Amino acid sequence: MIRALALAAAILGGLVITGCTTTQHQAKLENPADIREAAGGEAFPGILKGSGKATPAVRYIFHTHGMGMTDVKSVLIQPVTLALQQAGYSLETTPAESRWINAPTAKVHEFEGEALSCEGGAALQPPCLYDHFGQYRIDRFIHADGVSRVVVYSYLWHDDLWLLQRPFLEHDLAGLQTGFAGWTAGSLTRGLKTSIVNEGLSDVAAYLGPAGGALKEGMSSAVCIMLREAAGRSVTTAQHNSAISLSPSDCLDKNGAQSLLERNVRISFISHSLGSRMLFDVLSAPASGKKKQEADLNPGTPTMALVATRKVTDTFFMAANQLPLLGIAEVKGPQATSPGVTGTAPPAAREAQAPGCPKSLPGFLTADCRAPKDSGTRKAQKSGMSMSAQNAMDEIRPLKVVGFFDPGDILGYSLMGGRTGQGPKDISFISVLHRNTPQILRLGSNPLDAHDNELALQTLARPGVGYPRAHQAPPYPRDRPTEVFKSPNAMAMIFCGAKSDSQGRLTPGKCLPR
Numbered sequence: 001m002i003r004a005l006a007l008a009a010a011i012l013g014g015l016v017i018t019g020c021t022t023t024q025h026q027a028k029l030e031n032p033a034d035i036r037e038a039a040g041g042e043a044f045p046g047i048l049k050g051s052g053k054a055t056p057a058v059r060y061i062f063h064t065h066g067m068g069m070t071d072v073k074s075v076l077i078q079p080v081t082l083a084l085q086q087a088g089y090s091l092e093t094t095p096a097e098s099r100w101i102n103a104p105t106a107k108v109h110e111f112e113g114e115a116l117s118c119e120g121g122a123a124l125q126p127p128c129l130y131d132h133f134g135q136y137r138i139d140r141f142i143h144a145d146g147v148s149r150v151v152v153y154s155y156l157w158h159d160d161l162w163l164l165q166r167p168f169l170e171h172d173l174a175g176l177q178t179g180f181a182g183w184t185a186g187s188l189t190r191g192l193k194t195s196i197v198n199e200g201l202s203d204v205a206a207y208l209g210p211a212g213g214a215l216k217e218g219m220s221s222a223v224c225i226m227l228r229e230a231a232g233r234s235v236t237t238a239q240h241n242s243a244i245s246l247s248p249s250d251c252l253d254k255n256g257a258q259s260l261l262e263r264n265v266r267i268s269f270i271s272h273s274l275g276s277r278m279l280f281d282v283l284s285a286p287a288s289g290k291k292k293q294e295a296d297l298n299p300g301t302p303t304m305a306l307v308a309t310r311k312v313t314d315t316f317f318m319a320a321n322q323l324p325l326l327g328i329a330e331v332k333g334p335q336a337t338s339p340g341v342t343g344t345a346p347p348a349a350r351e352a353q354a355p356g357c358p359k360s361l362p363g364f365l366t367a368d369c370r371a372p373k374d375s376g377t378r379k380a381q382k383s384g385m386s387m388s389a390q391n392a393m394d395e396i397r398p399l400k401v402v403g404f405f406d407p408g409d410i411l412g413y414s415l416m417g418g419r420t421g422q423g424p425k426d427i428s429f430i431s432v433l434h435r436n437t438p439q440i441l442r443l444g445s446n447p448l449d450a451h452d453n454e455l456a457l458q459t460l461a462r463p464g465v466g467y468p469r470a471h472q473a474p475p476y477p478r479d480r481p482t483e484v485f486k487s488p489n490a491m492a493m494i495f496c497g498a499k500s501d502s503q504g505r506l507t508p509g510k511c512l513p514r
Contacts, residue, residue, distance in 0.1 A: 027434035046497030066273020133218030224251035284363035321403035408445035
């Protein structure tokens with residue numbers, strides 16, 4: 001009798017837990033307008049548009065990681081490699097490229113701080129002196145059809161930024177792990193401070209300080225090298241080691257921008273967490289002024305290089321989206337109207353804005369609408385260009401900006417919650433609420449797993465399993481690769497797109513080779 005009661009209680013308890021547990025593999029569009037438009041059809045396209053039949057002959061992917069990723073090299077490379085292999089692509093990277101390459105900065109950056117010991121060294125040695133910041137890697141893939149190609153640029157910024165942070169934080173980290181603080185602090189407090197603050201939010205603090213300038217120069221180098229390759233402009237060793245660190249606004253001259261528009265290429269961006277803010281900062285940076293730009297006829301007018309980059313970009317994916325949170329730092333305060341007086345600048349003194357081109361969006365997204373095709377600036381930009389390039393400049397090419405967030409992630413935010421008003425008509429903002437970790441009894445889920453597993457390989461093969469931080473990272477599972485595209489997790493939808501039903505529920509599109 002007792003055994004029967006115990007068994008019944010166990011079954012009942014299991015049913016209760018099952019009924020009150022939200023599992024992973026659930027995804028839904030959050031913005032109602034896009035739900036109506038996508039009902040029963042495609043919510044957004046993936047990077048690979050079906051079985052190697054993508055329109056461009058070459059697809060370029062630039063991706064970077066987010067904060068707190070202390071062991072990201074494999075987390076960056078392996079998920080993308082696995083996804084492409086599942087879609088019928090094989091690796092054809094040359095040995096010279098299959099390595100991490102230092103991303104040079106335009107100048108040497110010297111840092112000082114109470115915790116830094118920089119005396120007595122003449123050699124360029126981080127964390128005091130940087131002549132580069134971050135590393136990038138190039139991986140090339142070709143489809144089984146022998147035609148379609150994908151070139152992946154991966155940018156790793158954490159290692160160099162962490163070198164600068166470590167002298168300030170290592171004493172606290174050691175104390176939490178083994179010292180007096182570790183014994184007296186509660187385990188939850190210890191874990192959250194280590195993983196979220198010391199190994200996470202410290203990245204934000206460092207980026208918003210002077211180190212952010214060096215990081216943006218390094219990332220700009222990697223983006224610029226990718227753009228030059230996409231435009232058919234090879235990068236020489238001398239260029240790479242000296243002045244290649246330019247913003248995307250001026251790393252291509254007029255001929256380079258024309259070539260980018262004429263070539264049959266497309267670009268996609270994948271970013272995670274803080275990396276999304278960094279990437280938009282880099283893409284939206286104004287021209288450096290190092291050389292004359294034909295497009296800079298009026299202040300604030302985007303260059304041809306930036307417009308061309310925007311024109312060939314069709315998807316921008318952000319996992320563990322944080323733009324609403326980090327956008328608070330972009331709020332502008334009162335401006336000085338006269339010496340000694342602070343107030344709001346009169347409307348006439350403010351920058352004129354093109355209709356339908358909101359100032360609240362990153363400049364990269366509004367590059368095309370700030371130079372409309374009937375303007376004198378656009379006509380001057382197109383002067384001397386081939387007819388195909390002129391047509392490409394005027395062509396409306398839709399851009400999908402997709403933000404993913406897991407409600408179990410305390411650092412993730414809805415994309416739509418961070419922007420108001422209407423954007424340019426050729427841009428769609430899509431916010432995807434999805435889960436990659438289970439929620440037990442509706443009490444919560446592991447916020448670290450929810451945040452870090454967005455783009456990890458474990459999320460592909462065994463969602464919710466694994467942890468990309470260095471001190472807990474398990475071996476990557478390889479025994480069930482066919483599960484990669486079966487569930488609506490972020491990576492499946494990024495590469496294969498997503499279909500929506502009338503309620504906005506998402507399932508990944510077909511991406512497997514036929």
